[in-house]
Amino acid sequence: MKNKIEKSLSNLLLESSLEHTQTAIIITDANGVLTYVNKYAREMYGLPDEDLTPKDWSKFFTLLYPDGKTPIEVVDLPLYRLLNGEAVNDYELCVRTKKDNKLSYYLINGNQIKDRNHEVIGTFLIAVNITAPKVLEQELKVTIENYDKLIENTPNPILIHKDGSILFVNPKAAEIIGAKDSNDIIGKCFLDLIHSDSKESVIKRITQVKSGKKLEFIETKITTLDEETRIVESSAINVVYRGQEAIMAVGKDVTERNRIREQLEKSRQQYQSLFEFHPDAIFVFDLEGNFVSANAACYNLSGYTPEQLIGTSFIPLLRPEDINIVLTHFQKTMEGEPRNYECTLLDKKGDFISLSITNVPIVVDGKTVGVYGIAKDLTDQKKLQEKIQYLAYYDSLTNLPNRQLLSERLKEVLTESEQNNLSFAVLFIDLDRFKFINDTMGHDVGDQLLKEVAKKLQLSIRDQDMVSRLGGDEFIILLKNVEKEEVNRIAHRIIAQFSSPLHLVGVGDVLITPSIGISLYPDDANTIDAMIKFADTAMYMAKAKGRNNFQFHTSEMSQILQRKVSIEKNLRNATDNHEMEIYYQPIINLETQDLIGAEALLRWNNPELGVISPVEFIPIAEETGIIQEMGEWVLKEACLQIKQWIHQGHKNLQVMVNISIRQLQNRNFHHIVEQILNEVGLDAKHLVLEITESILHDPHDSIVVLNQLREKGVKIALDDFGTGYSSLSYLKHLPIDRLKIDRSFIQDLATNSNALSMVKSIIDIGRNLNLRIIAEGIETEEQFTVLKDLQCTKGQGYYISKPLCPKTFERTILKKLL
Numbered sequence: 001m002k003n004k005i006e007k008s009l010s011n012l013l014l015e016s017s018l019e020h021t022q023t024a025i026i027i028t029d030a031n032g033v034l035t036y037v038n039k040y041a042r043e044m045y046g047l048p049d050e051d052l053t054p055k056d057w058s059k060f061f062t063l064l065y066p067d068g069k070t071p072i073e074v075v076d077l078p079l080y081r082l083l084n085g086e087a088v089n090d091y092e093l094c095v096r097t098k099k100d101n102k103l104s105y106y107l108i109n110g111n112q113i114k115d116r117n118h119e120v121i122g123t124f125l126i127a128v129n130i131t132a133p134k135v136l137e138q139e140l141k142v143t144i145e146n147y148d149k150l151i152e153n154t155p156n157p158i159l160i161h162k163d164g165s166i167l168f169v170n171p172k173a174a175e176i177i178g179a180k181d182s183n184d185i186i187g188k189c190f191l192d193l194i195h196s197d198s199k200e201s202v203i204k205r206i207t208q209v210k211s212g213k214k215l216e217f218i219e220t221k222i223t224t225l226d227e228e229t230r231i232v233e234s235s236a237i238n239v240v241y242r243g244q245e246a247i248m249a250v251g252k253d254v255t256e257r258n259r260i261r262e263q264l265e266k267s268r269q270q271y272q273s274l275f276e277f278h279p280d281a282i283f284v285f286d287l288e289g290n291f292v293s294a295n296a297a298c299y300n301l302s303g304y305t306p307e308q309l310i311g312t313s314f315i316p317l318l319r320p321e322d323i324n325i326v327l328t329h330f331q332k333t334m335e336g337e338p339r340n341y342e343c344t345l346l347d348k349k350g351d352f353i354s355l356s357i358t359n360v361p362i363v364v365d366g367k368t369v370g371v372y373g374i375a376k377d378l379t380d381q382k383k384l385q386e387k388i389q390y391l392a393y394y395d396s397l398t399n400l401p402n403r404q405l406l407s408e409r410l411k412e413v414l415t416e417s418e419q420n421n422l423s424f425a426v427l428f429i430d431l432d433r434f435k436f437i438n439d440t441m442g443h444d445v446g447d448q449l450l451k452e453v454a455k456k457l458q459l460s461i462r463d464q465d466m467v468s469r470l471g472g473d474e475f476i477i478l479l480k481n482v483e484k485e486e487v488n489r490i491a492h493r494i495i496a497q498f499s500s501p502l503h504l505v506g507v508g509d510v511l512i513t514p515s516i517g518i519s520l521y522p523d524d525a526n527t528i529d530a531m532i533k534f535a536d537t538a539m540y541m542a543k544a545k546g547r548n549n550f551q552f553h554t555s556e557m558s559q560i561l562q563r564k565v566s567i568e569k570n571l572r573n574a575t576d577n578h579e580m581e582i583y584y585q586p587i588i589n590l591e592t593q594d595l596i597g598a599e600a601l602l603r604w605n606n607p608e609l610g611v612i613s614p615v616e617f618i619p620i621a622e623e624t625g626i627i628q629e630m631g632e633w634v635l636k637e638a639c640l641q642i643k644q645w646i647h648q649g650h651k652n653l654q655v656m657v658n659i660s661i662r663q664l665q666n667r668n669f670h671h672i673v674e675q676i677l678n679e680v681g682l683d684a685k686h687l688v689l690e691i692t693e694s695i696l697h698d699p700h701d702s703i704v705v706l707n708q709l710r711e712k713g714v715k716i717a718l719d720d721f722g723t724g725y726s727s728l729s730y731l732k733h734l735p736i737d738r739l740k741i742d743r744s745f746i747q748d749l750a751t752n753s754n755a756l757s758m759v760k761s762i763i764d765i766g767r768n769l770n771l772r773i774i775a776e777g778i779e780t781e782e783q784f785t786v787l788k789d790l791q792c793t794k795g796q797g798y799y800i801s802k803p804l805c806p807k808t809f810e811r812t813i814l815k816k817l818l
Helices: 002-020 039-045 078-083 131-153 171-177 196-210 255-277 296-302 320-334 379-393 403-420 434-441 443-459 484-497 528-544 555-571 614-624 626-647 669-680 693-697 699-711 743-747 753-768 781-789 806-817
Strands: 024-029 034-037 061-064 088-097 102-114 120-129 158-162 165-169 218-223 229-241 244-253 281-285 291-294 339-346 352-364 367-377 424-432 466-471 474-479 502-504 508-510 513-521 550-552 580-589 595-606 610-612 654-658 687-691 715-721 738-741 772-775
Touching: 024 039, 034 039, 039 088, 078 088, 078 102, 078 120, 102 131, 158 171, 158 229, 165 171, 196 218, 196 229, 196 244, 229 255, 281 296, 296 352, 296 367, 320 339, 320 352, 320 367, 352 379, 367 379, 379 403, 403 424, 403 466, 403 474, 403 528, 424 434, 424 484, 424 528, 434 443, 443 466, 443 474, 443 484, 443 502, 474 484, 484 513, 484 550, 513 528, 528 550, 528 555, 555 614, 555 626, 580 626, 580 654, 580 806, 595 614, 595 626, 595 806, 610 614, 614 626, 626 654, 626 669, 626 806, 654 715, 669 687, 669 699, 687 699, 693 715, 699 715, 738 753, 743 753, 743 781, 753 772
Parallel strands: 513 550, 595 654, 654 687, 687 715, 715 738, 738 772
Antiparallel strands: 024 034, 024 120, 061 088, 088 102, 102 120, 158 165, 158 244, 218 229, 229 244, 281 291, 281 367, 339 352, 352 367, 424 474, 424 513, 466 474, 502 508, 580 595, 595 610
């Protein structure tokens, strides 16, 4: 009885325990029929209190794999596995009840129920509800995943290290450090990445973090794997990483920010330097036109310090007449338009300063908030411009209008005269003997003379007329709205102004006279160039008529000018066209009448113009420079001819060749002569070069060349002595061997006692200077005899022989000597 009671009591206690446990307990038979399901399991799965086959209980819930989505295959079911002899230990699955679609997680453990014969008669399963921790685990996992994503994707670098060894870096930190990925860095020494400049402070901060101190963000220099220095702004805190205490450093790369900041600071300093040290005045105005700032140059410009200017208006600094225009420009600038203009400032001393102003709007967020200005001092530049302008239009010596201003005024007068049917006149003035005065008395005297001449000319004209200086001793007077009678009176007045000597300081009285050529509009010409050219032509005619007079242009003068142009044109090709020929005039010993040489005289016979006198074409050749080439041709031909005659037996002959002052101005002339003598094979003693007194225009350079010629054995003769600028002071320094008395003295020798005395004096001068004297232009027996009596031993002229061509010279002169 007692055993039955104990057994019943034991079954009752077991059943009570199974019913009231918070664990699902399920018992099946060998066919999988649920034979017992405790109360907890029935409530959890919504099962009825009856036996259920697998097919039946599947109507109430679905068994899923732990992912909560995939149904468990039959072979993986705990019941199937138990019935097939497999163990079921800690088998995790999900159960979704169909009554409420609720998903729960369970941990299943089970075993087989066997009889005494060890036959399987059923199964026993215990399912522990692990939904709450599972959900918590999943939430934790999601949290960790989200945290990891945050760490991975944060734009800021994060690095975790422990005891100096790197445990973790996020991609941004790896990128900054220069690693391909985090694996290149993990395990490396953290301090190896710290730049030496920051290493000490980083070690100190690690100690502070470990002690629990909160750190501020500071800048730290790091060294990347590529040895590049970067700057990171970072802080650090204590963390637990994968179960171990560590330090997490968080920051951001500020290298670029700092670079920009440095550039901005540099730009600010550069701007400040530009502002402070710029030589031009730089300032800022507010919208009312008051100074907000001003650099030091503003003081140099205005006399007001920046402190005195700030807060004041710019208007009181302006010249009154400039205020409106400056305000207009200021308004345009405030409307967003940069402006550049000129105005005048009244400085603190009361002086006017010319300025070039540049205004630029200061725009912030699309709005003009002020005006930036630069002022450049133009005062000196303006004065220079005025001086340049003056020099461009006025002669610096006489202060008269120059060629440029004359040209512009002539255009104005021509236009006015054409429109109003008016007349005007051009007077071309050249001073007589000015070159002689300038060369002999000095350029300072010449300049003083030109100034006085300018004053005299201005006194001779009306208020509406203009005197201009072309250059040298040439002047042009423009007479507006004038008839020929009035021109005539003004020209007489000019001549009269120079009838008395001009008094020059330090020199005394100097007499200078003008030669004036006049052209009239519209009678003579209707263009400016023609008016000047015709006046110039008339001036040369005035000189030809004795100087110190005026001549109106005539058509005949144009013909003369036209002939001059034609001569120049044909002269250029005369030697190439074989139009030139050299004639030779014998020079004899007047005592013995022996032939001692000949003077080479150039003749020109042009097919178009006929025979042209040297008096006409030589000046043109000198003026145009053709004389250089022509002179060389004459010299070579003359040397060839005298060489030929010497070869024929006339051993002591000399040829005298005239050379121009233009040839002597060529410093290589002595080389040219030497080259010709060498080519011809002529001894230099047979060559005499004749120069004229025009050498005194430029005696120094000419004397150098003449000395070089004499050193080579060439003889030098001074031609036409006594007619030009001869001076005994120069004569004694000239390297000459011979003096040739001009024909003008010889012509009156027999009838004029003054001429006789003059010739005698020249002969005496020559003899005292050990010079050979040659008289030229001997045309009568009487002249021949007087010269012999005066002991002039050599001469030439038509009485002896006219110039002859080479063949005639040989036939009539040389043949007699053989």
